[in-house]
Amino acid sequence: MVSKLSVNRRAIWFWLAGVAVAVLIGLLSPPFKGFTDQAIAWARATMEQHPEAGALVFFLFSAVSAMLAFASSVVLVPLATEVWGKPLTVVLLWGGWLLGAAAAFGIGRLAYPLLARSGYADKLAKYRDYVSQRMKFWAVLLFCIAVPSEIPGYLFGSMHYPLRKFLAAMAIAEAGYAFGIVIAGESLAIDRPLPFLIAVGILAVVAVLAGLVLRAVRKHRSGGLQRH
Numbered sequence: 001m002v003s004k005l006s007v008n009r010r011a012i013w014f015w016l017a018g019v020a021v022a023v024l025i026g027l028l029s030p031p032f033k034g035f036t037d038q039a040i041a042w043a044r045a046t047m048e049q050h051p052e053a054g055a056l057v058f059f060l061f062s063a064v065s066a067m068l069a070f071a072s073s074v075v076l077v078p079l080a081t082e083v084w085g086k087p088l089t090v091v092l093l094w095g096g097w098l099l100g101a102a103a104a105f106g107i108g109r110l111a112y113p114l115l116a117r118s119g120y121a122d123k124l125a126k127y128r129d130y131v132s133q134r135m136k137f138w139a140v141l142l143f144c145i146a147v148p149s150e151i152p153g154y155l156f157g158s159m160h161y162p163l164r165k166f167l168a169a170m171a172i173a174e175a176g177y178a179f180g181i182v183i184a185g186e187s188l189a190i191d192r193p194l195p196f197l198i199a200v201g202i203l204a205v206v207a208v209l210a211g212l213v214l215r216a217v218r219k220h221r222s223g224g225l226q227r228h
């Protein structure tokens with residue numbers, strides 16, 4: 001009986017993951033990409049006219065942007081800051097990104113073969129040499145900082161990496177980006193380019209440094225394996 005229930009539960013999860021991947025494939029289609037501008041315009045109008053509903057829209061849009069490379073909630077940040085202020089905008093942006101990362105993790109873990117059909121397989125393959133299931137937490141954190149936000153969830157999910165450790169690393173990494181982007185977005189909205197350039201520059205330097213450390217660690221480990 002227990003075995004049968006376990007099998008049924010697993011089948012349900014695989015079915016849900018398959019549906020999620022099918023939706024993802026649809027979202028990656030050219031017609032949907034063309035629809036993105038209209039969605040952003042609708043989100044702007046909702047945020048301006050209905051702040052409470054707009055907060056939910058911004059939160060969900062942030063979640064989607066953490067799963068899809070071409071969808072970005074950053075364009076809505078200046079308006080969000082104006083409507084709700086910096087602290088709440090940071091929380092909504094950060095929380096949405098974490099939700100999207102968790103959803104991507106679930107898809108990667110339960111339906112990676114189906115995910116390959118969406119075109120993400122080749123993109124994920126470029127990063128597989130940098131990660132492993134036994135990665136230290138600090139290395140996972142560096143990876144989450146260094147690569148595009150839509151990559152870690154699918155990749156670590158497909159590797160069956162512990163979810164708690166992954167979400168903890170993403171929470172730290174995305175908190176810094178959320179704070180920096182809100183500061184940069186507000187500066188751009190009030191026509192102060194210098195703080196904007198400084199904030200963007202700091203984020204870029206942190207990402208580059210994290211990538212360089214990861215490459216150095218990978219090169220060191222590869223050299224050690226060759227010697228042995």
